Amino acid sequence: MPDKSKHGQVLDASEKILYLYFTLFTAALFFTAFFFNTPKEILSGNIKILASSSNLITDYFHIANIGATLVNAAIMVLQAILVIKISKVRINGLIVAAVFTIAGFSLFGKNIYNSTPIILGVLAYARISNTPFRTLVPVALFGTALAPLVSEVTFNVGLPVYLGILFGVLSGFITGFVMPLLAKHFYGFHKGFSLYNIGFTAGIVGTLCIAFLRSFGVEVNPVYFVSGGNNKPLAIFIFSLFSLILLAGLCLNRLSFKDYMKLLRESGRGCADFLNGYGIGLVLINMAVLGILSTLYILIVGGELNGPTIGGIFTVAGFGASGKHPFNVIPILTGVFLIGFFSIHDVSSTSALLAALFGTTLAPISGHYGIIPGMIAGGIHIIFTTNLTFLHAGMNLYNNGYSGGFVAALMVPILDKVFEKTNKNSNRG
Numbered sequence: 074m075p076d077k078s079k080h081g082q083v084l085d086a087s088e089k090i091l092y093l094y095f096t097l098f099t100a101a102l103f104f105t106a107f108f109f110n111t112p113k114e115i116l117s118g119n120i121k122i123l124a125s126s127s128n129l130i131t132d133y134f135h136i137a138n139i140g141a142t143l144v145n146a147a148i149m150v151l152q153a154i155l156v157i158k159i160s161k162v163r164i165n166g167l168i169v170a171a172v173f174t175i176a177g178f179s180l181f182g183k184n185i186y187n188s189t190p191i192i193l194g195v196l197a198y199a200r201i202s203n204t205p206f207r208t209l210v211p212v213a214l215f216g217t218a219l220a221p222l223v224s225e226v227t228f229n230v231g232l233p234v235y236l237g238i239l240f241g242v243l244s245g246f247i248t249g250f251v252m253p254l255l256a257k258h259f260y261g262f263h264k265g266f267s268l269y270n271i272g273f274t275a276g277i278v279g280t281l282c283i284a285f286l287r288s289f290g291v292e293v294n295p296v297y298f299v300s301g302g303n304n305k306p307l308a309i310f311i312f313s314l315f316s317l318i319l320l321a322g323l324c325l326n327r328l329s330f331k332d333y334m335k336l337l338r339e340s341g342r343g344c345a346d347f348l349n350g351y352g353i354g355l356v357l358i359n360m361a362v363l364g365i366l367s368t369l370y371i372l373i374v375g376g377e378l379n380g381p382t383i384g385g386i387f388t389v390a391g392f393g394a395s396g397k398h399p400f401n402v403i404p405i406l407t408g409v410f411l412i413g414f415f416s417i418h419d420v421s422s423t424s425a426l427l428a429a430l431f432g433t434t435l436a437p438i439s440g441h442y443g444i445i446p447g448m449i450a451g452g453i454h455i456i457f458t459t460n461l462t463f464l465h466a467g468m469n470l471y472n473n474g475y476s477g478g479f480v481a482a483l484m485v486p487i488l489d490k491v492f493e494k495t496n497k498n499s500n501r502g
Contacts, residue, residue: 087164087352087353088163088164090325090353091164091169091353092154092158092164094321094353094357095150095153095154095172096154098150098172098176099147099150099151099154100147101314102143102144102146102147102150102176103143103144103147105143105310106139106140106141106142106143106144106147107140108140108306109138109139109140109143109306110138110139110140110141111140114138114140114141115138115140115141115144116141117137117141118133118137118138118140118141118142119137119141119144119145121136121137121141122136122137122141122142122145122184123184123185123186124228125137125224125228126221126224126225126228126229126296127181127182127183127184127187127220127221127224127225128182128221128224128225128293128295128296128466128467128468129181129182129221129295129296129462129467129469129470129472130181130295130296130297130298130299130381130423130424130427130467131181131182131221131296131298131467132180132181132298132299132300132379132380132381132423133145133179133180133181133182133380134180134300134303134379134380135298135299135300135379135380136298139303139307142179142180142380143180145179145180145184145185146176146177146179146180148179148184148185149175149176149179149183149184149185149188150172150175150176150179152175152185152188152189152192153171153172153175153214154172156192156210156213156214157172157210160206160207160210161207162207162208162210163207164348165346165348165349165395166344166345166346166347166348166349166356166394166395166396167211167344167346167394167395168210168211168214169348169356169360169391169394169395170344170388170391170392170394170395170396171210171211171214171215171391172214172391173360173387173388173390173391173392174214174215174387174388174391174392175188175214175217176384176387176391177383177384177385177386177387177388177391178217178218178220178384178388178470179384180380180381180383180384180387181380181381181384181470182220182221182470183217183220183470184220184224186223186224186227187217187220187221187222187223187224187227187241187245188217188220188223188245189245190223190241190242190243190244190245190246190249191213191216191217191219191220191223191245191246191248191249191252192213192214192216192217192249193246193249194216194245194246194247194248194249194250194251194252195209195212195213195216195249195250195252195253196213196249197246197249197250198249198250198251198252198253198254199253202253204253209253211271212252212253212256212271213249215269215271215272215471216248216249216252216256216271216275218271218272218275218469218470218471218474219245219248219275219278219279219282219468219469219470220245220470221467221468221469221470222244222245222248222279222282222468223241223242223244223245224241225241225293225468226240226241226244227240227241227242228241229293230286230291231291244282248278248282251278252271252274252275252278255274255277255278256270256271256274259273259274259277259478262478262482263477263478263481263482263485264481264482264485265342265343265344265437266342266435266437266438266441266481266484266485267434267435267437267474267477267478267480267481268341268344268392268395268396268397268433268434268435268436268437268474268477269431269434269471269473269474269477269478270344270474270478271471271474272434272469272471272472272473272474272475272477272478273471273474273475273477273478273479275469275470275471275474275475276461276464276465276469276471276472276474276475276476276478277475278469279464279465279466279468279469279475280464280465280469282465282468283464283465283466283468293466293467293468294463294466294467295462295463295466295467296467297423297424299377299379299380299381299423300377300379300380301377301379302377303377303378303379304372304377304378307378307379307383308368308372308378311364311368311378311383311386312365312368314364315360315361315364315365315368315390316361316365318357318360318361318364318390319357319358319361319362319365321357322353322354322355322356322357322358322359322360322361323354323358324354325352325353325354325357326352326354326355326357326358327354330355330358331355332351332355333355333358333359335351336350336351336355336359336398337398337399337400338400339398339401339440340401340437340440340441341396341397341398341401341436341437341440342396342437342440342441343396343437344392344395344396345395345396346394346395347359347393347394347395347396347398348394348395356393356394359393359394359397359398360390360391360393360394361390361393362393362398362399363389363390363392363393363397363398363399363402364386364387364389364390364393366389366399366402366403367385367386367389367390367430368386370406370426370429370430371386371426371430374410374420374421374426375421376420376421376422376423376426377421377423379423381423381426381427382423382426382427382430385426385427385429385430385431386430388430388431389402389430389431389433392433392436396436396437397433397436398436398440400439400440401436401437401439401440401447402433402436402439403439404439404444404445404446404447404448404450404451405429405432405433405435405436405438405439405447405448405450405451405454406429406432406433406451407447407448407451408432408447408448408449408450408451408452408453408454408455409425409428409429409432409451409452409454409455410429410451411448411451411452412451412452412453412455412456413425413428413429413455416455416456418455418459424459425455427473428454428455428458428459428473429451429455431458431471431472431473431474431477432450432451432454432455432458432473432476432477434473434474434477435447435450435451435454435477435480435481438450438481438484438485438488442488442492446484446488449484450480450481450484453480453483453484454473454476454477454480457476457479457480458472458473458475458476458477461475461476461479
């Protein structure tokens, strides 16, 4: 009994640290905003964000301003914290990944208006099915991938304002309601080798919704609104943020990288919970390293730090708590870069950078099968993901999760057979 009680106290202390961590992250986003823009500019920018269609790729830095976008991200992280707190869910690696993913996509697609109906839809499903909502919190948070659908129906299909709001909210609510059922079903499609399972699910739902709209003459197309020219101030912000996270991780891990090599040997398959396995300190170190690595990749290839690419950085870092680490991420980045470099893709473009950063959804392939399969997965991914957006017209913000599900489903059976044959031959030898 004492051990159990002691363990409970440790968990409570850990959760307090994590809530403090989320709160400080929110504060960093909020207060940094005022270094870029005035309160008046931030307010007007947030109104533009709320009224935008938000489909891929809509960089809120471009359509509003940097300050308004950072405040939007702070609001969305605060909403996620409240959902986590109210649901009384135990914070694990996947929850940490969800918070950072929401922060990232709040820079280019998610806002309080278009995300809330989806969360409420998941909550309604939980109530009707007698499922504890705390078990569906990851689905509710990641399910906001379809947030642009709410905005598109509200503002861009030609309905009067009141009907647009009604049907926009209803579309988000319905997609949120069906998401838990579909997410569980589609997991078996890629067998946990794509970390963005909700991205694949949202891609299927988004494709269905767009097919429905197009069948009634409503044409929806992806967009490409991206900003540039802000690398220096944004690099200072990002490197400062992740340096502080690294420092916090080191302090919590007794000023050492103890056990980090053990974490680096994890495959990451099925959103492995690094938080439960290795503790807060090491997870923060891993997240910081991934954030810095992702930022350096963008700068080295000559890309722009903007809403979408910083969103990618935050997402990669977030999954440093649930499946990703440098050893299984670098082969994916390398594969995307090589195929992008030798093909028609501009590796420094925002779309190619998103394929690289979010393509790390396939990190478990390199973690499980090795470096070369990981590079091949990254190469196939950039070819595949750039041709899928039309299907859902940018309604699914996690387009790379959609692509990653297909790539994993394609590669895993082949790799299993190859490695099975290799193992048999080596046993005979």
